[in-house]
Amino acid sequence: MEPRPQTKNNSRSYLLAALLILAALNVMLLYFWYQERQDNKTKDATLAAKTEEVLTTKTKLDSISTQLDSKIIEIQKLGGNVDSLLKIKKQLDIDKQQLRNVNAFDRRRYDQKVRFYRALLTEKDEEIAKLQEENGILVKKNDVLAQENTGLKAERQTLSDSVVAVSTKNKELSEKVTIAAALRAESVTVNAINGRGKERDGGSYKAKQLEKVKISVRLSPNGLAKQDEKELFLRILDPSGAVISDMATGSGEFSYNNQGMIYTAMQRFPFDNSRQQVDFIYGRGGKRFNQGRHTIEVYCEGFRIGEGEFTVK
Secondary structure (H helix, E strand, O other), X not given: OOHHHHHHHHHHHHHHHHHHHHHHHHHHHHHHHHHHHHHHHHHHHHHHHHHHHXXXXXXXXXXXXXXXXXXXXXXXXXXXXOHHHHHHHHHHHHHHHHOOOHHHOOHHHHHHHHXXXXXXXXXXXXXXXXXXXXXXXHHHHHHXXXXXXXXXXXXXXXXXXXXXXXXXXXXXXXXXXHHHOOOOEEEEEEEEEOOOOOEEOOOEEOHHHOOEEEEEEEEOOOOOOOOOEEEEEEXXXXXXOOEOOOHHHOOEEEEEOOEEEEEOEEEEEEOOOXXXXXXXXXXXXXOOOOOEEEEEEEEEOOEEEEEEEEEEO
């Protein structure tokens, strides 16, 4: 009769040991989960900072590219050689293209490139000043001839004024035709897509049910518009007015009114003048949309062609 209490005590010991082991495993799992979460936050912050550096560098290179184009034109007018500048311009375009790969971005290497390009611009300013001085001597020699041909210059001026007037009219007509040929968005609608892929409409959605947005742009027919491949740029502005963008998922920069603007997403499509619909599906990679009113802007061929909105509750 005495062995029974011993067996009961052993069972309790085994049960207690099993419970302790399970508790230890739970603590380990909780630790690993916390570490993974912290690592993901660090990676997101690093990617965001690198994306900001890429956009800043691209803005600097765009400015340098514009100044370089101006130097090339000026030196050509003054009779200088621009072969080396054209090669550098080609390399600059390559450097800008490589910025699309955010993960491969090396800030130190691009800072060196920016310093090199800026030093080159300063050097070319000196070259332009020298060419202007040399051409100024030629201008003085030609002043005598210019005075002898005052009558001819007057006739040329009259002709030039006529040419300018015709050119201005042609430019105005061309601009009117361009505006008339611009695409227009008949409607811009926004539907919500939840984590299970279910789509909802209405324009007002709860944040926890909003995994992605489906933005549908219906294009109005336009017989003057060319039926070719076009690029449609989409900008989503959050309630604070900031553009939602992520270079890693296809965001970038385009030109509007001679200024660079950041876009959220871009899509190429063949325009066939059939009231076609172009759909964008955009998600924030696990991040939720901020609460409040979001504005949608749609651009194509240098024109703002439509807008829409949706609200996150």
